[in-house]
Amino acid sequence: MKILVPIKRVPDPATTIRVLSDGSGIATDNVKWVINPFCEIAIEEALRIKEKQTGEVVLISVGQSTWQEQLRTGLAMGADRAILVKTDAALDSLAIARIIAKIAGDEKPELIILGKQAIDDDANQVGQMVAEVLGWPQATFASKVDITADKISVVREVDGGLETIAFKMPAVITSDLRLNEPRYASLPGIMKARKKELKEIAADSLGVDLAPKLKIKTLAAPPKRQGGRKIASAQEMVSLLHTEAKVI
Amino acid sequence: MGDVLIFAEHQGGHFPKATLTAVHAGLDLAKKRGGKAIAVVAGDAPEAAAGEIAKYGVAKVIALAHPALKNYLADAHAQALAALAKKEGAEFIIATATAMGKDLFPRLAARLGAAMASEITAINDDGTFVRPTYAGNVMATVEIDGPIKVLTVRGTAFDAAKPGDSAAPVEKQNAEIDAGALKMEFVSFNATKSDRPQLTEARIIVSGGRGLKAAENFKTVLEPLVDELGAAMGASRAAVDAGFVPNDLQVGQTGKVVAPELYIAVGISGAIQHLAGMKDSKVICAINKDEEAPIFAVADYGLVADLFKAVPEMTEEIKKLKHS
Numbered sequence A: 001m002k003i004l005v006p007i008k009r010v011p012d013p014a015t016t017i018r019v020l021s022d023g024s025g026i027a028t029d030n031v032k033w034v035i036n037p038f039c040e041i042a043i044e045e046a047l048r049i050k051e052k053q054t055g056e057v058v059l060i061s062v063g064q065s066t067w068q069e070q071l072r073t074g075l076a077m078g079a080d081r082a083i084l085v086k087t088d089a090a091l092d093s094l095a096i097a098r099i100i101a102k103i104a105g106d107e108k109p110e111l112i113i114l115g116k117q118a119i120d121d122d123a124n125q126v127g128q129m130v131a132e133v134l135g136w137p138q139a140t141f142a143s144k145v146d147i148t149a150d151k152i153s154v155v156r157e158v159d160g161g162l163e164t165i166a167f168k169m170p171a172v173i174t175s176d177l178r179l180n181e182p183r184y185a186s187l188p189g190i191m192k193a194r195k196k197e198l199k200e201i202a203a204d205s206l207g208v209d210l211a212p213k214l215k216i217k218t219l220a221a222p223p224k225r226q227g228g229r230k231i232a233s234a235q236e237m238v239s240l241l242h243t244e245a246k247v248i
Numbered sequence B: 001m002g003d004v005l006i007f008a009e010h011q012g013g014h015f016p017k018a019t020l021t022a023v024h025a026g027l028d029l030a031k032k033r034g035g036k037a038i039a040v041v042a043g044d045a046p047e048a049a050a051g052e053i054a055k056y057g058v059a060k061v062i063a064l065a066h067p068a069l070k071n072y073l074a075d076a077h078a079q080a081l082a083a084l085a086k087k088e089g090a091e092f093i094i095a096t097a098t099a100m101g102k103d104l105f106p107r108l109a110a111r112l113g114a115a116m117a118s119e120i121t122a123i124n125d126d127g128t129f130v131r132p133t134y135a136g137n138v139m140a141t142v143e144i145d146g147p148i149k150v151l152t153v154r155g156t157a158f159d160a161a162k163p164g165d166s167a168a169p170v171e172k173q174n175a176e177i178d179a180g181a182l183k184m185e186f187v188s189f190n191a192t193k194s195d196r197p198q199l200t201e202a203r204i205i206v207s208g209g210r211g212l213k214a215a216e217n218f219k220t221v222l223e224p225l226v227d228e229l230g231a232a233m234g235a236s237r238a239a240v241d242a243g244f245v246p247n248d249l250q251v252g253q254t255g256k257v258v259a260p261e262l263y264i265a266v267g268i269s270g271a272i273q274h275l276a277g278m279k280d281s282k283v284i285c286a287i288n289k290d291e292e293a294p295i296f297a298v299a300d301y302g303l304v305a306d307l308f309k310a311v312p313e314m315t316e317e318i319k320k321l322k323h324s
């Protein structure tokens, strides 16, 4: 089975993010860049499916040249080849989804697996948009994927419990946190990755409408919460919650 | 121009608080943009629920009916809502960022060729919106171009709409769905069994973290406090990953975002991903044995103590308070 896995480069989740004083962006000087954690889970799931059934795992990123780094890491985890759709422009989710759908049109995968959200813009949009542009079924927030013959059943993390839906391929799946635990790239994996194909395509050569309709005007830090007061005992805590905060 | 279509998500005809926050935001948006607020309730027989939401201040309610809308599935719902939004000439379509809203609205936006702003927390007078990014550490002001704009709201950022004395007219419409294009099948829903309030509805939440050490301790140590307070129970990712509690109790950047009157964090360190889901709570209380734990920086009341001692003490103290 051929599986396409779109991935994004984001700041390491442990990074403390600081907004530039003019609100034009975030300070990137001490930022370590990594594969978005949910995308890592998507890669892992694709690799596990491939290991059970044979096939090919193709990574795709829509971004700048520097994103090669994360694609190489994905190749080192075990993906077979990668495509970087190069652009320096700030694209919105719909433009990115259209690019991925366009590549899917050429690559013809049976499955596209993405992360449910990127931990930088926290939008949670691209997977669902790709599914609609292609007219494919979607299973977002997947915590379990079962594949039989040409049918897939997916357990989804939703409000109040777990939902199971099913459909035929081709289809789009987005990963939740507990779908799997991603592997680390092994040393031989890293060596092999250097020789794997990483193709670059210019985003504006694809004939896709890239003009962003969602524009970021400015960024700001949120108001800071004033905490830090320490209480001596459980008894005093309850008393204060009752008499001072009046919440119990 | 300026009309707002509000997708009123219901649970078997009942409207959770989360839905009422989207109604509130939709009413506010319509007022600011000089348009009408229209609620839409989808289902195989949505009339009764539509009659219910008609009391919440909207100009009209559309009961959007189709057999394919019986169980929620993204493809059928996106088709039906996109066709309706065009027919009604709405400029905005809005829902709450619940699991359903998050699943459906990006698909709907793509179908409409529209841009979407996820989980907005403010509607500005100049036409822009504010939304949290980077686990709530960066607030982005965004602008959406195009004749139709798609939005989800963060439930904790808006009040719930309140019912009035009069009810808006309900108009039944048959949804336009190309049944041949539907490819998804609903199999089952396995509900988390609990008699406690839902996280996004609760006035008080008590959350446990890795510090609880075992599923058993959630039962014997944390639950008595939860139930004494009539609270909802939440958890950190570490507690969920360890299998102590079900997945849908996770509070945080990638779980539920909550803002109750009182949030009590027990044995939770306060990683940014957890803070992203609870730092807008009115009062925050933390119990942790490590005085350096970051959770204390956002806590109004912090107790440096062993939770296995402090939590039962708190439970006892609250019992006494109730009987005094």
Ligand SMILES: Cc1cc2nc3c(=O)[nH]c(=O)nc-3n(C[C@H](O)[C@H](O)[C@H](O)COP(=O)(O)OP(=O)(O)OC[C@H]3O[C@@H](n4cnc5c(N)ncnc54)[C@H](O)[C@@H]3O)c2cc1C
Binding pocket: A013, A037, A038, A119, B208, B209, B210, B211, B212, B235, B236, B237, B238, B239, B250, B251, B252, B253, B254, B255, B256, B266, B267, B268, B269, B270, B271, B272, B273, B274, B277, B287, B288, B289, B290, B293, B305, B306, B307, B308
């Ligand atoms: C992509 C991504 C998404 C994430 N999303 C979320 C999310 O949505 N929600 C979330 O919560 N996390 C999320 N995380 C994880 C987050 O980074 C933390 O790892 C997690 O919140 C830690 O959980 P914890 O505080 O329970 O555990 P720990 O950080 O291990 O903290 C346990 C705490 O318990 C205290 N403790 C231990 N024993 C006792 C005792 N006897 N008495 C009192 N205190 C005690 C310790 O001092 C410690 O502070 C995410 C991470 C990533 C990378």
